[in-house]
Amino acid sequence: xxxxxxxxxxxxxxxxxxxxxxxxxxxxxxxxxxxxxxxxxxxxxxxxxxxxxxxxxxxxxxxxxxxxxxxxxxxxxxxxxxxxxxxxxxxxxxxxxxxxxxxxxxxxxxxxxxxxxxxxxxxxxxxxxxxxxxxxxxxxxxxxxxxxxxxxxxxxxxxxxxxxxxxxxxxxxxxxxxxxxxxxxxxxxxxxxxxxxxxxxxxxxxxxxxxxxxxxxxxxxxxxxxxxxxxxxxxxxxxxxxxxxxxxxxxxxxxxxxxxxxxxxxxxxxxxxxxxxxxxxxxxxxxxxxxxxxxxxxxxxxxxxxxxxxxxxxxxxxxxxxxxxxxxxxxxxxxxxxxxxxxxxxxxxxxxxxxxxxxxxxxxxxxxxxxxxxxxxxxxxxxxxxxxxxxxxxxxxxxxxxxxxxxxxxxxxxxxx
Ligand SMILES: *Cc1c(COP(=O)(O)O)cnc(C)c1O
Numbered sequence: 001x002x003x004x005x006x007x008x009x010x011x012x013x014x015x016x017x018x019x020x021x022x023x024x025x026x027x028x029x030x031x032x033x034x035x036x037x038x039x040x041x042x043x044x045x046x047x048x049x050x051x052x053x054x055x056x057x058x059x060x061x062x063x064x065x066x067x068x069x070x071x072x073x074x075x076x077x078x079x080x081x082x083x084x085x086x087x088x089x090x091x092x093x094x095x096x097x098x099x100x101x102x103x104x105x106x107x108x109x110x111x112x113x114x115x116x117x118x119x120x121x122x123x124x125x126x127x128x129x130x131x132x133x134x135x136x137x138x139x140x141x142x143x144x145x146x147x148x149x150x151x152x153x154x155x156x157x158x159x160x161x162x163x164x165x166x167x168x169x170x171x172x173x174x175x176x177x178x179x180x181x182x183x184x185x186x187x188x189x190x191x192x193x194x195x196x197x198x199x200x201x202x203x204x205x206x207x208x209x210x211x212x213x214x215x216x217x218x219x220x221x222x223x224x225x226x227x228x229x230x231x232x233x234x235x236x237x238x239x240x241x242x243x244x245x246x247x248x249x250x251x252x253x254x255x256x257x258x259x260x261x262x263x264x265x266x267x268x269x270x271x272x273x274x275x276x277x278x279x280x281x282x283x284x285x286x287x288x289x290x291x292x293x294x295x296x297x298x299x300x301x302x303x304x305x306x307x308x309x310x311x312x313x314x315x316x317x318x319x320x321x322x323x324x325x326x327x328x329x330x331x332x333x334x335x336x337x338x339x340x341x342x343x344x345x346x347x348x349x350x351x352x353x354x355x356x357x358x359x360x361x362x363x364x365x366x367x368x369x370x371x372x373x374x375x376x377x378x379x380x381x382x383x384x385x386x387x388x389x390x391x392x393x394x395x396x397x398x399x400x401x402x403x404x405x406x407x408x409x410x411x412x413x414x415x416x417x
Contacts, residue, residue, distance in 0.1 A: 009308050015393040017043040017300075029363030032398045037183050037211060037342045037389030038367055039233045042297070046236055049296040053289045061288055062262060062279075076288050079295030080278070083243050086298045087228065088219040093277035094251065096244040097291050101210040102132040104229030104244035105177075107281060108206050109136040111257045112227075112250065113175070119145035122171040124203075126151040126159055126189075127379055128182045131372040133208045137177065147171075151178070153379075157185035157334035164194065168201040176205045180212035180228075184373045184385065185334025186317070186342045188212065195224045204250070210234055213243075214391070215313055215340050217306040220245050232290060237297035241290035244281070251277055258283040301392075309392045313341040316390050316399065323403045329410065333380055341390035344371070347406060350413050352384035358412075359386075362405040 015021055018041045025031045033041065053075065059068035061076045077092075084092045098104045117123065117140065125134055127150050134148075141148050149167055152160045159178070167173070176198040181188045191207060198205040204226040212218065213228075214235035220228050227250070232241040256263050256274050260283035265273040274280045301309065320343055324330055329348035347355060352368035359366050368386045370377045377383060388402055 009304075009312055011312065011393060011395050014304065015395065017045070018393055019044060019047070021393060025363035027361060027363055030401075032362075032364040032401050034388040034390065034394070034398065034402060035365045035367050036391040036394070037234070037371075037387065039239070040214060040236055040391050041393070042236055042238065042293075043300050045300050046238070046293050046296045050238060050289055050293045053292050058289070060285055072288055075292045075295075076286065079291045082295040082298045086218070086302070087213070087243075087245055088221055089245055090221065091248060094245055094248050096246065096251075096278050096281040097286050098229070098242045098244050099240060099287065100231040100233070100242035101130075101208060101229045102242075104227075104242055105132055105206065105208065106136045107244055107257045108227050108229070108246070109140050111254045111281070112204070113137070113140050114144075115254055117141075117144055117146045117174055121146040121174045122149055123147070123175040123177065124149050124151055124164070124167055124173055125177045126179065127153045128157070128159075128185055128187065128373065128376050129177070129179055130183055130208060130210070131374070132210075133177050133179060133206075134375065146174070150375075153185075153187075156336050157182070157187050158336045158338075159187075159189050159194070161190070161193075165197060168197055168203070173198070173201055173203045176203050177208070178205070179208040179210070181215070181340040182334065182373075183211050183342060183389075184344050184371050184376055184387070185336065186339035186344075187334055187336040188216075188338045188340055191223050191225060195226075199224070211340055211342070214301075215306075216310040226250055232294040232297065235294075235297055236300055237294035238290045240287045241294050243294075248277065251281070256280055256283070260284045304392060312392060313390055313394075316394050316396065317341050317343065319396055320388065320390065320399045320402070323399055324406075327403065327406055327410065330406075333382075333385055341394070342387055343389070344385035344387045346382060346385055347410055348413065350410070352386045354413075355386045355409065358409045359402070359405055362401070362408070364402055364405055366402075 057071035059072045061073040080092045083095045151164045195205045206227040207225045209228045209230035213230035228245040233239040263283040265275045333344045356368035366388045
């Protein structure tokens with residue numbers, strides 16, 4: 001494996017690949033984009049690939065025996081191979097294209113869950129989950145009567161591993177659902193170990209990879225997870241495409257989720273038989289352009305190197321943590337040393353929405369609210385936080401601008417009081 005060499009990482013060159021980032025904000029100030037945990041931006045190579053598809057070979061896949069359809073099918077299936085290699089899956093049959101992380105988890109819950117979870121069964125989620133990794137389970141639990149328990153987190157914002165082990169042995173747990181990296185606390189969870197423990201207890205493990213797949217090398221075989229869901233739009237690809245990885249044996253054994261074209265082998269007026277993987281889980285016309293775009297996004301990320309990207313994000317996050325903690329009245333949530341590129345905070349008693357609005361007047365894009373993790377915010381005892389989130393193109397200058405703006409805003413709000 002190539003060791004990251006800091007000097008070879010030219011963040012300004014990388015940033016110049018993203019046309020949207022060189023814009024001027026409507027205030028006339030430069031744009032500082034720190035909302036990457038919600039959606040990242042697209043490099044020119046991805047924008048060009050989407051345009052090329054639409055100009056040259058847009059057609060429906062898999063069905064047509066004509067040139068455009070064949071080209072579109074080739075593009076779509078080659079994107080699948082890129083995904084397989086990106087996450088080191090064994091086979092492209094294990095790669096299901098979805099709309100995003102949310103749809104991937106809903107697929108697991110409705111296909112695997114519906115077939116395997118019943119009254120009295122227990123599943124474990126963590127207290128730091130995104131709504132996408134809670135609500136689908138709650139919906140099915142209310143129908144099937146299984147029990148959802150939550151793995152507590154520590155004061156640092158890490159999974160309480162002792163409590164996890166206790167919860168695993170106390171109950172016949174069937175499934176563990178956990179995020180690889182928290183979109184609020186930034187914590188990167190010890191997935192390999194959690195997967196090993198889940199398997200020892202006879203449970204499967206489903207990973208929400210929305211915040212990890214964009215930021216670090218992923219090897220689903222080393223992690224040994226059963227399902228792993230992520231979204232394209234957080235990793236330099238367009239919206240509307242995501243991936244569900246599943247171990248082949250599990251995917252083969254479970255019933256389909258959505259019914260319709262492509263997912264069948266044969267249909268009669270009386271019934272149907274399901275098609276082969278991965279088509280079995282891709283009913284209807286897929287998001288062809290977006291999937292091709294995701295393949296190009298992965299080419300782009302590979303070109304820089306996921307190790308290098310991970311290293312850059314770690315460096316920039318440490319720098320941001322240092323600089324932000326200079327601010328009086330700031331409270332940062334999440335103190336795991338093992339963390340990704342998100343920092344959630346409150347500043348005195350300035351309302352999170354006022355704060356992000358004031359930052360927008362400075363040309364700085366962040367996010368405020370509960371970040372789709374209301375139960376976690378309730379646990380932290382706060383209604384909302386402001387979140388700055390970083391990516392491969394985030395510079396120290398971006399962080400400096402954020403910190404300066406926060407100084408200015410806090411002075412303003414304090415003097416008004
Ligand atoms: C963004 C996000 C999701 C949801 O992703 P979608 O692309 O909106 O489906 C789920 N979990 C985490 C941790 C996220 O950050």
